[in-house]
Amino acid sequence: MTLRIGIVGGSMGGLFAASLLRAAGHDVHVFERSERGLEGRGAGLVGQRELYAILRLLGCEQAARVGVLAHERITFARNGSIAQRDVTPQTQISWDHLYRTVRHLLPPAAYRVGARVVRVENTSSAATIVLDDGEAHRFDLVIGADGVGSVVRPAVSHGPTASTYAGYVAWRGLIAETHLPAAAAAVLSERFAFYHPRGSQILGYLVPGPAGETAPGQRRYNWVWYRQAAEGLALDRWLTGSDGRLRAYSVARGDVPLPLCDALRETAREVLPTPFVLAVEAEPTPSLQAIFDYESTRMVRDRVALLGDAAFVIRPHTAMGVAKAAGDAMALVAALDRLPLERALFVYEAERLAEGHRLAVYGRELGRPLTI
CATH class of the missing domain: 3.50.50.60 (FAD/NAD(P)-binding domain)
Structure with a gap:
């Protein structure tokens, strides 16, 4: 029928x-x-079993092959040294x-x-x-x-x-690989990197370029920084766009007010290891997503x-x-x-x-x- x-x-x-x-x-x-x-x-x-299965049904399996391989996972110490290393290769597919x-x-x-x-x-x-x-x-x-x-x-x-709001947000950056400072790229490239300060987490990895490019120099670096924000005035301030209107769930790239972008970079310099500080500073237009259940x-x-x-x-x-x-x-x-x-x-x-x-x-x- x-x-x-x-x-x-x-x-x-x-x-x-x-x-x-x-x-x-x-x-x-x-x-x-x-x-x-x-x-x-x-x-x-990250490609999962269900994604590969549906692409096979649709005859689009090639889409799952457009990705960037991170050869290992690393976790930083506060001083920027690598505190933990885990050789678990993982491919990030182009959304x-x-x-x-x-x-x-x-x-x-x-x-x-x-x-x-x-x-x-x-x-x-x-x-x-x-x-x-x-x-x-x-x-x-x-x-x-x-x-x-x-x-x-x-x-x-x-x-x-x-x-229901979960109590924290995800700040996000997505920058051209060539805009990632060399000192950061030397440590972050080809890796899935993490740092876990108390009540927070930042992670980053390379993803394909905007048209699915996967060659070195044509990719993008993606970072996500989870930070707490109390429901009420603190969250509302972060969810207010550059036009002064409160957003319900997220603030898009280019819509975060400049003072908030400056405050984000200042906080990064205070609490993050240097490679992630450089990655955050390299993003001129971060976005924000509140986390809900x-x-x-x-x-x-x-x-x-x-x-x-x-x-x-x-x-x-x-x-x-x-x-x-x-x-x-x-x-x-x-x-x-x-x-x-x-x-x-x-x-x-x-x-x-x-x-x-x-x-x-x-x-x-x-x-x-x-x-x-």
Whole structure:
């Protein structure tokens, strides 16, 4: 049976589901709120079993080969010396290249940008996506793949649907490899590096260039600095953009006020080892992401299903966010392939609900040292 399916959210989870569903013969429409799509917003991601599996299904295995290999993991001491060394090679795949590859599987008409969904109306016979201009679209099934601030959740859950702040944020930098000072590159390049001051953590690694370049000199250095920020005035100050407006979850590159960028670099000089100080100072336009938690008590109701971070917000320490979205998408499409819609949604929820809870718990455990 061919279904008319609407997907709210056009990041990796929404793209995975849309591509698999379209290949299965369904009429699929993706609604993405950003004006130009999401290309250029990602850095690198760790390849997991689910990611490789879904790329095989989509015939896009080559996308997983566009990555940069870190030959070892190192942990710094405060004086900049290497306190620990672990020879565990790991490849960081290009998020941007992966996004472009999967998005190109969809015809342009199936991926609508600038589409701001405000709610989903759910009944036993259909679900309707309502946009901010009042435009409404009726579907046999609506999939919520709209992440941490999901507007689809209320159509599924009768309980709380807001994500909960975890007590800390991730400052992020992404700089051209050639802009990384030589003294830092000599220590950081080809390695996955960490430093763990109390209540904080910074890590960094090389990722492919913006067009998937992997040759030395054409790559980018990505760093992530987790720092505590009390909910209230401290967090609100960091989440306020350069226009003075408070952001809900993150502040994009180029939108962090200059005084906050200066304060970030000053704090780096006070608390970080020199290689990371140089990496932080080399980023002129850092971004900021507040870390949140959310766990669904259910993933389906009537004609609506949740997928990826819309169902469970998995903390980034797990490196499982994209992989979990891929697993959700594969499970949902496989169930729809062999079962009537109502039964398929029941089976999907039964299969993926426990996995979502497991990863959410794992992520909180990994993040516990950052809340001390």
